[in-house]
Amino acid sequence: MGKVNYYYSSVTGNLEMKKQQQRIEMILDSKKIDYERIDIAADDGAKAKMRELVGDPKALPPQICNGDQYCGDFEKFEAAVESEELEAFLKLC
Template identity: 35%
Template sequence: KERFISLTIKKKQQDVVRFLEANKIEFEEVDITMSEEQRQWMYKNIPPEKKPAQGNPLPPQIFNGNQYCGDYDSFFESKESNTVLSFLGLKPRLASNVVLQLLGQVTVVQ
């Protein structure tokens, strides 16, 4: 079961990264599996109403700076409705500072 969850998270992470790369949105990855500080930052900055009833939210979680954008499901829905730049808090063709919490990584879009 643990391996299945890891593969699912990894596929979601890759989907987000592929979108960023395809749209030439710069990003930096930071490993949250190796940093308790980064992991706690992610947990702290997700609004209470967006956290699961039990356990901690799983990556990928998406932020623009300290502003929470949403989880992978929200990202996917915005991609399907062609509103993903708005979801990320970006103006069309202009990047700002987006932080994506991914499988063991935080991705910062600059």
């Protein structure tokens, strides 16, 4: 089992993206899920890696992976939270 990697951007003028990123962090923190924040704004290699894992050369953060396994974007994360399947979504079980 890998570690949850959370790809985000510290530099965004997009308010919706900021809200999504804050919500993901709030939920992961509240559930005490260990994760690594990876800032694609600070590291071009991280952006390339995120897009490679997602399989979309235009993918934007936030995106969530477990090791090298792609879990999903904010919409899929939110759906997993709503259906109480977050651990399965994050590939933790």
